[in-house]
Amino acid sequence: MAGTLYLIATPIGNLEDITHRAVRLLGQVDVIACEDTRHTKKLLNHYGINTRTISYHEHNERERSRELIERLKSGADVAVVSDAGTPGISDPGFRLARIAIDCDVQVVPVPGASALISALVASGLPTDEFFFGGFLPARSGARRARLAELRSLPATLIFYEGPHRIAATLKDALEILGERQAVVARELTKMHEEIARGSLSELTSRFSSPESARGEMVLIIDRTVMPNENAGNQSDASVSALVKEFEANGLDHRAALKKAARELGLSRDEAYRRLVSERRDS
Numbered sequence: 489m490a491g492t493l494y495l496i497a498t499p500i501g502n503l504e505d506i507t508h509r510a511v512r513l514l515g516q517v518d519v520i521a522c523e524d525t526r527h528t529k530k531l532l533n534h535y536g537i538n539t540r541t542i543s544y545h546e547h548n549e550r551e552r553s554r555e556l557i558e559r560l561k562s563g564a565d566v567a568v569v570s571d572a573g574t575p576g577i578s579d580p581g582f583r584l585a586r587i588a589i590d591c592d593v594q595v596v597p598v599p600g601a602s603a604l605i606s607a608l609v610a611s612g613l614p615t616d617e618f619f620f621g622g623f624l625p626a627r628s629g630a631r632r633a634r635l636a637e638l639r640s641l642p643a644t645l646i647f648y649e650g651p652h653r654i655a656a657t658l659k660d661a662l663e664i665l666g667e668r669q670a671v672v673a674r675e676l677t678k679m680h681e682e683i684a685r686g687s688l689s690e691l692t693s694r695f696s697s698p699e700s701a702r703g704e705m706v707l708i709i710d711r712t713v714m715p716n717e718n719a720g721n722q723s724d725a726s727v728s729a730l731v732k733e734f735e736a737n738g739l740d741h742r743a744a745l746k747k748a749a750r751e752l753g754l755s756r757d758e759a760y761r762r763l764v765s766e767r768r769d770s
């Protein structure tokens with residue numbers, strides 16, 4: 489019988505952020521494929537795990553995937569971990585999962601930390617619909633073109649970023665997307681954790697110097713409507729009037745309510761609550 493491929497999430501900083509199941513499986517599998525074996529050894533030592541490790545990173549992913557598939561086919565259980573968070577999310581893992589599926593090897597996720605979800609839930613920006621764009625291109629021209637493609641997406645935008653590019657990325661985001669609320673979540677779960685919230689222009693000046701921009705970061709940007717800026721006129725607007733207008737333009741009720749919520753910078757639940765109360769009052 490073929491073995492199982494486990495994609496195991498590990499901490500993004502604080503070593504306690506790992507599940508009991510992940511610790512158990514890391515101790516039970518035949519081999520752990522790691523992005524950086526020395527880095528993962530620190531985690532394994534912390535939990536007293538002696539399982540054999542081999543390297544599996546972006547430069548040997550293709551050949552290592554073949555080798556690992558052979559082991560899986562011959563009955564070995566394999567765990568894949570990355571340096572931080574969930575493997576396959578801006579990290580190696582996807583290719584092996586894909587080949588394993590093609591070879592009828594069972595693929596099992598072992599969930600846990602991921603920087604994008606941790607940053608999003610603490611950001612205070614809407615979580616109902618979001619778009620994760622991984623790392624934006626390193627070159628400004630390509631980065632600006634990518635941001636322009638995402639300009640009118642009705643979702644919270646999430647990107648991974650490093651300390652060397654955050655200032656340039658914030659500047660490009662301000663110029664291409666216009667002023668919006670945003671968050672830079674830095675060093676999450678670590679000693680110098682910081683969640684900086686503000687408008688894109690405030691964050692651009694906040695992170696303009698190299699000293700202010702240390703560590704690993706997630707950049708989160710609000711969707712097109714800036715609720716705070718429009719709070720005076722928008723949030724007082726009638727949900728039912730907007731819904732009626734959108735329905736008259738051909739949208740069904742559900743789509744009309746969704747669009748009204750977006751335009752008012754409200755969650756769908758909040759828009760629905762207001763709609764019910766406005767109808768009751770009238």
Ligand code: SAM
Binds near residue numbers: 500572573577648678
């Ligand atoms: N697989 C990881 C995950 O699930 O989050 C992401 C790996 S990706 C190569 C590394 C990027 O994730 C960093 O450049 C940073 O943008 C983000 N990141 C990882 N750890 C972080 C942390 N503790 N705080 C903020 N961002 C982090």
